[in-house]
Amino acid sequence: MNIAESFRFALTGVLANKMRSILTTLGILIGIAAVIILLAVGAGTSNAIKAQIAKLGTNVLTVSRQTTAGGRGPTGAVAGTRSRSTNLTTADMAALTDPVLAPDVDAVAPVVSAANVTSTYQDASHAVGTFVGTTPQYFSIANDTLAAGSLFTDADVTASNPTVVIGDTVAQALVGSRTSAAVGQTIALNGQNFVVSGVLTAKGSSGFNDPDDIVVIPLSVAQDKFTGYSPSLASISVQARSSDVMNQAQNEIQSILDARHSVTSANRDYVIRNQAQVLTTATSTTTTLTVLLGAVAAISLLVGGIGVMNIMLVTVTERTREIGIRKAIGASRSSIVGQFLIESLIISVIGGILGIAVGFIGSAFPILGTQPQVQWWTVWVSFLVSGAIGLIFGIYPANKAAKLRPIDALRYE
Amino acid sequence: METVANPMAHAHAWPVIALDHVSKIYGQGEAEVKALDDVSLTIDHGDFVAIIGASGSGKSTMMNIIGALDAPTLGTFHLDGIDTNSMDEYQLAQIRNRKIGFVFQNFNLIPRTRAVENVAMPLAYAGVHRADRRERALAVLESVGLGSRARHLPSQLSGGQQQRVAIARALVTHPVLLLADEPTGALDSKASHEILDLFDTLHAQGRTVVMITHEASVAERASRLVHMRDGHIIADERLRELPTTQLEVSL
Ligand SMILES: Nc1ncnc2c1ncn2[C@@H]1O[C@H](COP(=O)(O)OP(=O)(O)OP(=O)(O)O)[C@@H](O)[C@H]1O
Numbered sequence A: 001m002n003i004a005e006s007f008r009f010a011l012t013g014v015l016a017n018k019m020r021s022i023l024t025t026l027g028i029l030i031g032i033a034a035v036i037i038l039l040a041v042g043a044g045t046s047n048a049i050k051a052q053i054a055k056l057g058t059n060v061l062t063v064s065r066q067t068t069a070g071g072r073g074p075t076g077a078v079a080g081t082r083s084r085s086t087n088l089t090t091a092d093m094a095a096l097t098d099p100v101l102a103p104d105v106d107a108v109a110p111v112v113s114a115a116n117v118t119s120t121y122q123d124a125s126h127a128v129g130t131f132v133g134t135t136p137q138y139f140s141i142a143n144d145t146l147a148a149g150s151l152f153t154d155a156d157v158t159a160s161n162p163t164v165v166i167g168d169t170v171a172q173a174l175v176g177s178r179t180s181a182a183v184g185q186t187i188a189l190n191g192q193n194f195v196v197s198g199v200l201t202a203k204g205s206s207g208f209n210d211p212d213d214i215v216v217i218p219l220s221v222a223q224d225k226f227t228g229y230s231p232s233l234a235s236i237s238v239q240a241r242s243s244d245v246m247n248q249a250q251n252e253i254q255s256i257l258d259a260r261h262s263v264t265s266a267n268r269d270y271v272i273r274n275q276a277q278v279l280t281t282a283t284s285t286t287t288t289l290t291v292l293l294g295a296v297a298a299i300s301l302l303v304g305g306i307g308v309m310n311i312m313l314v315t316v317t318e319r320t321r322e323i324g325i326r327k328a329i330g331a332s333r334s335s336i337v338g339q340f341l342i343e344s345l346i347i348s349v350i351g352g353i354l355g356i357a358v359g360f361i362g363s364a365f366p367i368l369g370t371q372p373q374v375q376w377w378t379v380w381v382s383f384l385v386s387g388a389i390g391l392i393f394g395i396y397p398a399n400k401a402a403k404l405r406p407i408d409a410l411r412y413e
Numbered sequence B: 001m002e003t004v005a006n007p008m009a010h011a012h013a014w015p016v017i018a019l020d021h022v023s024k025i026y027g028q029g030e031a032e033v034k035a036l037d038d039v040s041l042t043i044d045h046g047d048f049v050a051i052i053g054a055s056g057s058g059k060s061t062m063m064n065i066i067g068a069l070d071a072p073t074l075g076t077f078h079l080d081g082i083d084t085n086s087m088d089e090y091q092l093a094q095i096r097n098r099k100i101g102f103v104f105q106n107f108n109l110i111p112r113t114r115a116v117e118n119v120a121m122p123l124a125y126a127g128v129h130r131a132d133r134r135e136r137a138l139a140v141l142e143s144v145g146l147g148s149r150a151r152h153l154p155s156q157l158s159g160g161q162q163q164r165v166a167i168a169r170a171l172v173t174h175p176v177l178l179l180a181d182e183p184t185g186a187l188d189s190k191a192s193h194e195i196l197d198l199f200d201t202l203h204a205q206g207r208t209v210v211m212i213t214h215e216a217s218v219a220e221r222a223s224r225l226v227h228m229r230d231g232h233i234i235a236d237e238r239l240r241e242l243p244t245t246q247l248e249v250s251l
């Protein structure tokens, strides 16, 4: 009795009860497809978030004022020791470029901002999401590139020229889909005229906020016309030399600013946000998501496997007499085990292959706004798992069938 | 049992089947049934034995033990000199497949499987090639007069036809030991004659044949008659001597 023979007998068994075989196969199919699709959704989400964060710059630290009461003691007895302003100043920013004290800081840019800025151009009007007054270094730190026109220069900052660089969303709102048409036009920001020098390349929305809904003007102009002149900054954007030295750069900034502000880690009046941390947090969130999705999928696969076992048990019980006859005419225990194992393997592997196909088809369409990305390892693992399900859940019924004494199987009613 | 004659008279014979104080007990306590009660029986190689007895006397029970389908509750069974208790599952399967042809009282054909495939199945377990199998199965079906019904399912055959398919399946491996439990029970006298002629031929070739029957005319064709009652052998007589020139077919 060779394998081909067992296979032929097994196939006959599978085909003898087509509807039942199809339904059992469906159980495995759904399980495998769920594993592939849900893990693809997890991977797609995770990759989308990573790509989004990478676009925002992975080696950027943002130093901003502590706006809450954090850092003050619970008694409210605070700032007696603080000899200086709690504001971030351009002097603070300059201190961060010290090559000795902050060797891992590559570039810095000041940021002042204003809320409720409305841009208008001819009849069009758009409430700006983010308004930034800064220096040209800001663009390279923020990973901004131009879609059209040019950036403003240090000379524009020095001369307080009313020029503006606008984001894709703003350009679309003001001049329509051909955003390059905005270059050279004069737009108004809260009634003040600015000449558009450039339009930034779209970064794409991360879903939480739109990085393209932005206008950027020279620092001096922002202070002149919006925030009023003061040395105080909203934040300082800092670029580390590489994403590997983010922590060192952060420590250097803290020691410089702690000294300048006479604070300690217990009562800091500023916070440093680290894009790498954001990335780590986001990644661990999506990992949790993926694990949860995977667990749900694994459960459905397990249910499918139990379905196979159930059906094989029914099949074995139903065909006990047949098993008795086969043993009486010389079938060995192993050939009976082989026949039923192959039957359950056929069911589960066909289910597995179809499930992989359905998984690919299902992953071709965006789910909840993200494009699932099928992970090849899930395909191989699914295939092996479906085979293993056939073996594991088939072995008990097959053995049950094979170990009967021929006469007991023959007498089975 | 004092009437039992000595059946082992033949010079060249050796025991193929040896039941030694075999009992088969079903159930427990109140419901206990002694289907076989301390039976000893030896059948020599090349013999043609008919087993008769009333319904429920234990004939089928004994046949199942001889065919290695069942094991005795007490006592030992030697098949061709080997204690079947000492054989493992695989060896027993091999013996059932290669050496024994078994015709069941209730035919036991595999449902939803064509006659020719039923007949060919023992050959599949013997590792015979597919095309050969089919050819041999068709030839045996022809010899039991069912050549034209080869592609029928068991459910499409009459009782007598099913019985002949079962006989064909038992014969297809050319077993040296043919065990038949009422092989002619469902057949008319003409068909039953043909089957018995077939058995005669096999016997003449030196095969050992053991058959259970209810009919005196069938039992008369055998060389030896074993009579059972209530799980005992109550008579054992030789009807005719075995031919001395036997074709040697060893088990
Ligand atoms: N599995 C079983 N469980 C309990 N009792 C059984 C079982 N098989 C057989 N018996 C009993 O054993 C006795 C002998 O049965 P057996 O089938 O050997 O009779 P038989 O001589 O072949 O009869 P028949 O001529 O009707 O076929 C019967 O009384 C029967 O009820």
Ligand SMILES: [Mg+2]
Pocket (backbone or CB within 6 Å): B059, B060, B061, B105, B181
């Ligand atoms: Mg009987």
